[in-house]
Amino acid sequence: MKSFISPVTVISGPGSIARVPEEINKFGASKVMIFADPGIVKIGLVNKLENLLAYASIEYVIYSDLEPEPPLEVGDRALQALRESQADFVIGMGGGSSLDIAKAVAVLSANDGRVQDYLNLTGTKQLTNKGLPKMLIPTTSGTGAEVTDIAVFSLETTKDVITQPLLLADIAIVDPELTYTLPPSITASTGIDALTHAVEAFISVNATPLTDALAIDAIERIAANIRTAVWDGANMAARQELSWGSLMAGLSFYNAGVSGVHALAYPLGGLFKLPHGVSNAVMLPYVFDYIWPSCMKKMARMAQALGVNSEHLSVREAAIAAVQALNQIVLDTGVPRTLKDYQIKREDIETLASEGIKQKRLLARSPKPYTIDDIRNVYLAAFEGSLQLGT
Numbered sequence: 001m002k003s004f005i006s007p008v009t010v011i012s013g014p015g016s017i018a019r020v021p022e023e024i025n026k027f028g029a030s031k032v033m034i035f036a037d038p039g040i041v042k043i044g045l046v047n048k049l050e051n052l053l054a055y056a057s058i059e060y061v062i063y064s065d066l067e068p069e070p071p072l073e074v075g076d077r078a079l080q081a082l083r084e085s086q087a088d089f090v091i092g093m094g095g096g097s098s099l100d101i102a103k104a105v106a107v108l109s110a111n112d113g114r115v116q117d118y119l120n121l122t123g124t125k126q127l128t129n130k131g132l133p134k135m136l137i138p139t140t141s142g143t144g145a146e147v148t149d150i151a152v153f154s155l156e157t158t159k160d161v162i163t164q165p166l167l168l169a170d171i172a173i174v175d176p177e178l179t180y181t182l183p184p185s186i187t188a189s190t191g192i193d194a195l196t197h198a199v200e201a202f203i204s205v206n207a208t209p210l211t212d213a214l215a216i217d218a219i220e221r222i223a224a225n226i227r228t229a230v231w232d233g234a235n236m237a238a239r240q241e242l243s244w245g246s247l248m249a250g251l252s253f254y255n256a257g258v259s260g261v262h263a264l265a266y267p268l269g270g271l272f273k274l275p276h277g278v279s280n281a282v283m284l285p286y287v288f289d290y291i292w293p294s295c296m297k298k299m300a301r302m303a304q305a306l307g308v309n310s311e312h313l314s315v316r317e318a319a320i321a322a323v324q325a326l327n328q329i330v331l332d333t334g335v336p337r338t339l340k341d342y343q344i345k346r347e348d349i350e351t352l353a354s355e356g357i358k359q360k361r362l363l364a365r366s367p368k369p370y371t372i373d374d375i376r377n378v379y380l381a382a383f384e385g386s387l388q389l390g391t
């Protein structure tokens with residue numbers, strides 16, 4: 001028996017940001033605190049939101065002391081600022097990190113303690129109060145953070161999360177127009193993060209026909225449009241398709257979960273500060289090169305969704321072709337695809353493996369189990385850039 005949960009109101013489509021004031025007013029809020037990373041403040045994306053709030057006479061304050069892959073202290077400072085602000089509504093706007101901070105502090109503001117008290121691996125407290133109402137506005141097509149209950153934080157050597165249904169947004173505004181100015185490298189890494197959510201949800205042991213339907217549609221849309229969105233960023237149709245793909249991937253993985261790619265990517269973020277999407281991209285082909293024999297039928301279906309013409313292929317051949325297609329997407333979108341490219345050394349693999357095996361919550365969803373040796377070998381393949389492809 002499995003459950004499917006999606007209590008977030010999602011308002012989507014080009015121009016949907018215009019709905020923000022109306023949605024805030026439904027909560028009778030008197031002061032809004034906006035958590036937005038400095039990058040999107042600088043390029044003027046937050047101005048759009050400010051103009052809407054000012055026109056509707058909604059009082060707001062902007063907090064932008066944020067950074068990607070936030071360490072615990074960034075979360076604690078944001079929490080302190082919210083507790084002192086007297087705001088009664090929270091907006092998170094930006095990439096996944098800004099959305100994660102917003103949803104975490106909105107809940108923590110009504111609970112005792114600080115961020116580390118509630119971490120999945122080492123926390124000691126349980127969240128009990130819902131906290132402030134929250135709206136999440138992604139400006140990338142990638143993380144799915146607007147529809148999940150997970151907030152990720154960087155620790156010294158790896159990452160940990162707060163994951164609790166109270167973290168779910170009340171409203172998500174998914175407006176592809178906000179992604180039109182993203183540069184190629186961010187479009188690529190966040191788009192591959194979204195693709196990773198979809199393919200990992202699809203082969204998860206917790207997948208259901210509901211999550212599969214969302215995942216396979218997301219894979220089709222992302223695979224067919226990510227190259228265009230990266231290299232021809234002004235192509236609005238491709239941006240919109242990527243936005244839908246990211247949203248559907250988010251809804252799918254919130255329920256089915258992600259597994260090996262994210263588990264092995266986390267230490268790359270923790271130890272070497274690789275951005276989340278980049279660390280997933282560099283592991284994606286090698287993890288699927290390891291797991292495909294355990295889920296061949298699904299991999300063969302995935303191959304079709306990835307655009308492979310598998311008419312004359314056996315199930316095994318189609319499954320391998322799916323791994324190749326994932327590798328090709330990483331290659332075509334220009335994301336470096338070996339650990340060497342990030343100055344990671346062969347002797348670092350032991351530490352990476354010992355951190356990766358700790359991500360039991362994620363690894364438990366993999367259709368093929370991992371030993372520490374398996375994890376070491378996957379990292380080694382990613383280091384060398386070598387795919388086995390069934391040989």
Ligand SMILES: [Fe+2]
Pocket residue numbers: 143193197262276280
């Ligand atoms: Fe992710």
